[in-house]
Amino acid sequence: GENVEQHPSTLSVQEGDSAVIKCTYSDSASNYFPWYKQELGKRPQLIIDIRSNVGEKKDQRIAVTLNKTAKHFSLHITETQPEDSAVYFCAASRGGSQGNLIFGKGTKLSVKP
Amino acid sequence: DGGITQSPKYLFRKEGQNVTLSCEQNLNHDAMYWYRQDPGQGLRLIYYSQIVNDFQKGDIAEGYSVSREKKESFPLTVTSAQKNPTAFYLCASSATGGGTEAFFGQGTRLTVV
Numbered sequence: 001g002e003n004v005e006q007h008p009s010t011l012s013v014q015e016g017d018s019a020v021i022k023c024t025y026s027d028s029a030s031n032y033f034p035w036y037k038q039e040l041g042k043r044p045q046l047i048i049d050i051r052s053n054v055g056e057k058k059d060q061r062i063a064v065t066l067n068k069t070a071k072h073f074s075l076h077i078t079e080t081q082p083e084d085s086a087v088y089f090c091a092a093s094r095g096g097s098q099g100n101l102i103f104g105k106g107t108k109l110s111v112k113p
Numbered sequence: 114d115g116g117i118t119q120s121p122k123y124l125f126r127k128e129g130q131n132v133t134l135s136c137e138q139n140l141n142h143d144a145m146y147w148y149r150q151d152p153g154q155g156l157r158l159i160y161y162s163q164i165v166n167d168f169q170k171g172d173i174a175e176g177y178s179v180s181r182e183k184k185e186s187f188p189l190t191v192t193s194a195q196k197n198p199t200a201f202y203l204c205a206s207s208a209t210g211g212g213t214e215a216f217f218g219q220g221t222r223l224t225v226v
Contacts, residue, residue: 001172006155034214043203043217044156089155100146101215103155 002027004092006104013080014112021107023090024072032093033066033073034101037086044089048075080111116140119204119218125226126191126198134189134221136204142216143209145187149173150201150220162187163209191223199225
């Protein structure tokens, strides 16, 4: 079946460093790729998303890149801050249904001051 | 806050009992979803509904049931047939026909006692 692989499962960086999280997907029909940030016990919150007709998207310190040929996409956080510490999930749409998402297993990011 | 409300936040159930989790949205979204989250796992899709009076099984539907009698509401029943129901349950909604994110409720933590 369709799946999304996410790496690494844990990531520890020093404040000010960059963090990169990578995901691969299997469903060729996926056309929407969101990234969610989840703090402990809270709901996932969308931080950035990208659609299949775009290769890269930036929003301040956050960027996402997409390689459709290789079926992988990545989240880049620059100048990390302690408040960036959380679990980050990538997801891929199941075909054209943008809310019907297949999630990766998450990356726990720790930013050390 | 987000326009999608889950209740209750915490729920305790005795083994052998059915329990219903509430999800209500005022975002006028056609599509609604239920996900289950376990520690160290991503979000797994239980059921989804793209339109009133219609719903589809997700990846882990066994032991669960849903209804979609109103656009605003998508309750999830965890039945006694679900062997390992203790988890964090998240409801989400999205517009269909393309272009918006999935919004999540704040979640219900279900514990079997």
